[in-house]
Amino acid sequence: MFWFLFLIFAFTQSPSLINAQSPQLNTSIWMEQLLPQIGNLHLxxxxLPGTHDAASFIITSALSPDPAGDPLLDDIILFQIAEQFGIPVQDIIIPWAESQNRTxxxxxxxxxxxxxxxxAFNGSxxxxxxxxxxxxxxxxxxxLQKFLQTHTSEILIIEVSHFAATNLTKDDLNxxxxxxxxxxxxxxxxxxDNFITINDCKKIKELL
Incomplete structure (x- = not known):
């Protein structure tokens, strides 16, 4: 299995928003607000709050390629046969597969x-x-690019994995x-190779 792990970050110079006048966290900038408390910690x-199958808030009726690279070994063929016989497979798959309801x-x-x-790579x-x-x-x-452009105080971790494709090539991955x-x-x-703190991330960002 191939996978990528990306650590996305940026920091602003604005002070923490946690004070007597602002006791509640703003979820969109909670790392900035908590920087005085978490700045010296490692990730x-x-x-970190996260989402499983984060992108599955919209599922189409287009079947994905086989993750193993061999469509004969996957249930996809069974799905296609079921549809030919009028079995509403998609009516079962889509509600089950939609793990999220937010972009x-x-x-x-x-x-x-x-x-x-x-x-998943569908060939094109x-x-x-x-x-x-x-x-x-x-x-x-x-x-996520839009979020980082407008919330330049947060760290995001994006894991791209579980690659599904038939005959996946190096060019496809590139x-x-x-x-x-x-x-x-x-x-x-x-x-x-070093474990750094949240504050170290801020210093490195300033040097980039």
């Missing part, structure tokens, strides 16, 4: 900071999927990498 010291942008506004994004483009295909990966990441880099490169955290 592994913090439990990635809205989830980020709600305070989510970890996103489980499953990616990359899409989210949960049995059936969802929206394009570009559309999903554009939503296409996915290009999508990610084109949309999110300015927020990607550089690779490091």
């Amino acid at each position: 592994y010291d913090i439990t 990635l942008y809205e989830q980020a506004l709600d305070g989510m900071r970890y996103f489980d994004l499953r990616a 483009d990359w899409f989210s999927y949960h049995f059936d295909l969802g929206l394009s990966i570009i559309e999903h990441l554009t939503g 296409g996915l990498r290009k999508i990610i880099m084109d949309l999110l490169s300015q927020w990607l955290y550089p690779r490091s």
Whole structure:
């Protein structure tokens, strides 16, 4: 199984918003508000709220490719046969497969900071999927790009995994990498072998 783990971050110079006049957290900027409390912690010291199958808020009727790379070994063939006999498979699959009801942008506004994004390549483009295909990966990441542009104090972790494709090639994966880099490169955290604190992230951002 291939996977990517991306740490997206940016910090502002604005002070913490937690004070006597503002006792409640704003979920869209909770990391900024809690910076005095969490700034000296490592990410592994913090439990980040996240969503499972984050992109499955919209599921189409288009079947995803087989994650194992062999359509004969997948239930997809059974789904197609069932549909030919008039069995309403999609009426069962879609409600079950929709794990969320908010876009990635809205989830980020709600305070989510970890996103489980499953990616499928249909031969021409990359899409989210949960049995059936969802929206394009570009559309999903554009939503997170919008969030980072307007909420420059937060850290996001985006895991792109569970690649589904028939005969997935290196060029296909490079296409996915290009999508990610084109949309999110300015927020990607550089690779490091050291465990750093939230405040260290702020210092590194200022040097980039």
